[in-house]
Amino acid sequence: MGETMKALVYQGPGVLELEERSIPMPKDREVQIKINTVSICGSDLGAYRFASDRFAPPLVLGHEFSGDITMVGENVKDLKVGQKVTVNPMVLCNDCFFCRRGEGNLCGNRKSMGTAIGGTQTDGAMREYVTVPDWMVVPVGDNVSYEAAAMLEPCGVTLACAKKGMTEDEKSVVLIGAGPIGLLIVKFLKALGVEKVIVSDILDTRLKKAKEVGADEVINAKEEDVVARVKELTDSYGADRVIIAAGVGSSINQSFELVRNGGTIVLVALMHEKVEIDPMEIVGRGLKFLGSYMFTSEMKEAAQMLADNRLNVEDLITSTYPLERGKEAFDVLNDPQNTEIKVQIKL
Numbered sequence: 001m002g003e004t005m006k007a008l009v010y011q012g013p014g015v016l017e018l019e020e021r022s023i024p025m026p027k028d029r030e031v032q033i034k035i036n037t038v039s040i041c042g043s044d045l046g047a048y049r050f051a052s053d054r055f056a057p058p059l060v061l062g063h064e065f066s067g068d069i070t071m072v073g074e075n076v077k078d079l080k081v082g083q084k085v086t087v088n089p090m091v092l093c094n095d096c097f098f099c100r101r102g103e104g105n106l107c108g109n110r111k112s113m114g115t116a117i118g119g120t121q122t123d124g125a126m127r128e129y130v131t132v133p134d135w136m137v138v139p140v141g142d143n144v145s146y147e148a149a150a151m152l153e154p155c156g157v158t159l160a161c162a163k164k165g166m167t168e169d170e171k172s173v174v175l176i177g178a179g180p181i182g183l184l185i186v187k188f189l190k191a192l193g194v195e196k197v198i199v200s201d202i203l204d205t206r207l208k209k210a211k212e213v214g215a216d217e218v219i220n221a222k223e224e225d226v227v228a229r230v231k232e233l234t235d236s237y238g239a240d241r242v243i244i245a246a247g248v249g250s251s252i253n254q255s256f257e258l259v260r261n262g263g264t265i266v267l268v269a270l271m272h273e274k275v276e277i278d279p280m281e282i283v284g285r286g287l288k289f290l291g292s293y294m295f296t297s298e299m300k301e302a303a304q305m306l307a308d309n310r311l312n313v314e315d316l317i318t319s320t321y322p323l324e325r326g327k328e329a330f331d332v333l334n335d336p337q338n339t340e341i342k343v344q345i346k347l
């Protein structure tokens with residue numbers, strides 16, 4: 001047995017154990033990356049809370065990460081030892097109808113790092129080293145911090161969502177849910193030039209942050225009538241587009257009340273509850289209802305924005321823990337009273 005490394009292994013809801021694993025070596029067309037920073041995603045936290053086929057244990061979580069290339073396998077082109085990188089965590093088949101069209105996010109044979117999607121565990125990055133195929137690697141500029149680079153995967157998700165269903169004459173967008181994903185969407189909506197971004201959430205700390213990152217109007221849904229406020233802010237017609245970044249089923253029916261006739265609703269939250277809707281709302285009002293899942297080119301676009309100083313994401317990082325105390329980070333996030341936005345694990 002070769003050298004070993006530390007890995008934080010998910011063994012089921014509430015259980016994360018530090019284990020010694022052998023260091024993976026790069027095969028043909030693979031690189032080995034020494035992990036520097038891993039961000040904890042809402043889906044990692046979901047795995048920690050509830051048992052799910054998508055996260056069947058034993059599994060190393062973590063799909064938002066950065067590090068340096070430490071080894072390259074045979075036939076790797078364009079990547080070098082010492083390069084600062086992040087990784088698109090989608091392990092695509094590169095052969096199906098969707099992959100060939102450049103829509104890998106729709107690939108039905110997809111596996112994904114840090115998940116058991118596709119029926120087998122694909123270990124993620126909460127460990128000292130990973131190996132990945134070279135085509136999954138996204139190099140980042142030297143001026144981009146490891147912390148920011150470890151946010152590029154959610155940047156890809158949120159930039160794709162911010163663009164989804166956008167029209168040229170769009171004036172107003174309502175965003176429901178100002179968690180880490182929602183806050184990144186606010187940043188991208190403003191970067192894309194949306195005139196009025198209205199954010200609703202139930203936590204004042206998040207709404208304050210939403211304002212700081214560019215929201216034009218914020219509404220606390222616990223204290224105010226969201227529908228009335230949005231109507232007031234949109235000449236009584238409703239918003240051109242409503243983006244749902246909160247996993248609460250009731251936000252679907254609320255979005256029908258917030259969107260204007262002919263407007264667009266975009267669902268990005270991974271919602272696991274069944275919701276009853278009135279289909280006449282969609283037909284009779286000519287609405288568009290879109291799902292936004294992962295991204296195609298947007299992770300690279302966001303990497304370029306970071307390199308060009310057109311995007312700042314470090315203001316969303318609120319705490320950092322060493323790998324040895326990774327479980328503590330999950331416990332903090334699991335507390336409903338927590339005021340964290342993005343928590344990272346630093347190796």
Ligand SMILES: [Zn+2]
Binds near residue numbers: 063064154
């Ligand atoms: Zn994520």
Ligand SMILES: [Zn+2]
Binds near residue numbers: 097
């Ligand atoms: Zn495919």
